[in-house]
Amino acid sequence: MEIVFQAVVIGGLQGLTEFIPVSSSAHLELAPWIAGWGSGGIINSLAFDVFLHLGTLAALLIYFRHDWVRLVRAFVASARERRIGDDPDRRLAWLLALATIPAAIIGFAGEDWINQVLHGETTGVRLAIAAFLVVGAAGLWLADRLGRRSDELDRLTVGSSLIIGFSQALALLPGISRSGATITAGLALGFTREAAARFSFLLATPITLGAGLYGSRHLLTESHSGTEWLAIVAGFAAALVFGMLAIGFLLSWLRTRSVAVFSLYRLVFAALVVGLVVIGR
Numbered sequence: 001m002e003i004v005f006q007a008v009v010i011g012g013l014q015g016l017t018e019f020i021p022v023s024s025s026a027h028l029e030l031a032p033w034i035a036g037w038g039s040g041g042i043i044n045s046l047a048f049d050v051f052l053h054l055g056t057l058a059a060l061l062i063y064f065r066h067d068w069v070r071l072v073r074a075f076v077a078s079a080r081e082r083r084i085g086d087d088p089d090r091r092l093a094w095l096l097a098l099a100t101i102p103a104a105i106i107g108f109a110g111e112d113w114i115n116q117v118l119h120g121e122t123t124g125v126r127l128a129i130a131a132f133l134v135v136g137a138a139g140l141w142l143a144d145r146l147g148r149r150s151d152e153l154d155r156l157t158v159g160s161s162l163i164i165g166f167s168q169a170l171a172l173l174p175g176i177s178r179s180g181a182t183i184t185a186g187l188a189l190g191f192t193r194e195a196a197a198r199f200s201f202l203l204a205t206p207i208t209l210g211a212g213l214y215g216s217r218h219l220l221t222e223s224h225s226g227t228e229w230l231a232i233v234a235g236f237a238a239a240l241v242f243g244m245l246a247i248g249f250l251l252s253w254l255r256t257r258s259v260a261v262f263s264l265y266r267l268v269f270a271a272l273v274v275g276l277v278v279i280g281r
Contacts, residue, residue, distance in 0.1 A: 022177060
């Protein structure tokens, strides 16, 4: 049952690193290589990737279920009445919808090209991921260091939501981190650490839903054995459980602590990758 163990490890990594700003794409791209598991297999299949995204989507929906019930009701009421008014839920719902558009368009247009150029088992790709880890670490640290960290989500504007939305598209580059990019943008715009993280998580929900639906369009063309489906389900469950733990941990951490530890982790991870490349791992 080694395949199930690998699926749980990768699923757990997806859940943790999707929300903690250390780059899930870097970890999922490099973990099998670092562990010496080789290429191919179920953990590199489309079905496994889709179900990992569905696992993190489930974590978001469960953790923020009360927020999303309010936001969806507010969005529907606003659309029906054709007005936003002074309702903060209506305003936030529309700003979330607006911020989703840039990443959706850029992702649809550029994902295939980026997958061809920046994904694969080559030294160049691994070094590029290490470089993006360093860039993301520097950006996150600087935004936390220089940002005002005073605004709550009621200060969110159309302009700031679009900036955060465009930053989300940077997650197409493996090593940048979707949560890292959006939290960095939020901090740079003057939001508190917790507000930046909360908006990042809420913003992740529609884009993760879209990615899951888009990726699932080819699922019917894949066939898997019973053991492989067990591994897929195990990966989904691990992504769900560890995703919820990561969300709760990060929101709690950022209430009283900085993001410096995550920048440091990214630098250490990048150094590990470079070191393994140098010694010919």
